[in-house]
Amino acid sequence: MSLQSLFQRLCGGFNRNCQKLAVLASTAVPGLALADLPALEEPTQGSGGIRSTAQGYMYDGFVLGGLLLCTAAFIWVGIGCLASFNEGRQRGEWTKFGVTAFIGVVLILVIIWLSTEAAPILAQ
Structure with missing residues (x-):
């Protein structure tokens, strides 16, 4: 050794x-x-009593849910566009890809718009 x-x-x-x-x-x-x-962060809306704090945390949860919905829609549209792009490359027909991409972009824009409109309504 x-x-x-x-x-x-x-x-x-x-x-x-x-x-x-x-x-x-x-x-x-x-x-x-x-x-x-570290100390627990206060919710973005309301603080003071138990009820207003709970409502603030629910508001934050719903806003986070809207963001997750937007993210899921973005991923779903992206996967659909990639699939139709691959199909268009194999067959040489690009109309399905164009329609899928256009509808996907419109869908994402509508979901983002609805999420931003819902946030002030939830704050009331």
């Missing part, structure tokens, strides 16, 4: 023992295990 491998074995065991000792100390003394966590 070389001196270097013996040193590595001793240091590896020392590091593992130090880690075990730190975990044991943090569980034995509860003050050491507490992390300094």
